[in-house]
Amino acid sequence: xxxxxxxxxxxxxxxxxxYLEIDGANIYYEEIxxxxxxxxxxxxxxxxxxxxxxxxxxLFADDYHIVGIDSRGHGKSTLGxxxxxxxxxQLDVEAIINHLQLKNINIIGFSDGGVVAYRLxxxxxxxxxxxxxxxxxxxxxxxxxxxIFFADVTHEDYIKGFKENFDFYTQHNPQPDTGKFIKxxxxxxxxxxxDGFPHASIQHINVPTLIVxxxxxxxxxxxxxxTRIKIPNSVFFNIPFxxxxxxxxxxxxxxxxxxxxxxxxxxx
Numbered sequence: 001x002x003x004x005x006x007x008x009x010x011x012x013x014x015x016x017x018x019y020l021e022i023d024g025a026n027i028y029y030e031e032i033x034x035x036x037x038x039x040x041x042x043x044x045x046x047x048x049x050x051x052x053x054x055x056x057x058x059l060f061a062d063d064y065h066i067v068g069i070d071s072r073g074h075g076k077s078t079l080g081x082x083x084x085x086x087x088x089x090q091l092d093v094e095a096i097i098n099h100l101q102l103k104n105i106n107i108i109g110f111s112d113g114g115v116v117a118y119r120l121x122x123x124x125x126x127x128x129x130x131x132x133x134x135x136x137x138x139x140x141x142x143x144x145x146x147x148i149f150f151a152d153v154t155h156e157d158y159i160k161g162f163k164e165n166f167d168f169y170t171q172h173n174p175q176p177d178t179g180k181f182i183k184x185x186x187x188x189x190x191x192x193x194x195d196g197f198p199h200a201s202i203q204h205i206n207v208p209t210l211i212v213x214x215x216x217x218x219x220x221x222x223x224x225x226x227t228r229i230k231i232p233n234s235v236f237f238n239i240p241f242x243x244x245x246x247x248x249x250x251x252x253x254x255x256x257x258x259x260x261x262x263x264x265x266x267x268x
Contacts, residue, residue: 010057028077031066034066040067045245047162051075053246055249084187085191086112086191087119131209135212211235
């Protein structure tokens, strides 16, 4: 097998996956199977898709049975008719976990995917072992800060800023509707209900948690350190010279080494 074929085998390719119908939407997921290895789920950020993780997926493929999910409305997953919320994304992940009948699951969640990982940890599912969140904050002020931060951001700004993801979305999503997709995603970000950010309830997370931040993330360091203080049995990892989107591209080997050390350290 050539290097190119080998790399395709251990990356998310949006070719070899399946759909699961969940509450009116078709949710796309891929497995990079590794029999006998513990499952590792990848949950991407807002307006992205699972291919965003491809700089690091090959670094985990030898040690884990990998599952990636295009969040509802993102990538190749349809939006459906329900309101897009973090709780809705959480329920979609839980449905795929049940469908695949997987146990002892670890999760790497970036940004919105990290918020979903926090919610999954709070659900007290016995199958969730450890979570790694990247650029994900969930303190009480988050929705208000977001609504101010994004007040002047237009749809055109999103499309320009996430050009590669939106190009893929318009070409491959079964039901593309860029305007509706952006509107629903913004509503999820600004949601102040219990279906949104977990807020102070993160103190009840009882699974080991690795909190990752790029040093130049637009969310302030204080929000991440507050999250670190509130979550028992958590570890904070600040990556120098990195920003938010996403905070593992500059040093993928460094990120993978630290993350695998955390996942493999059963003393946590």
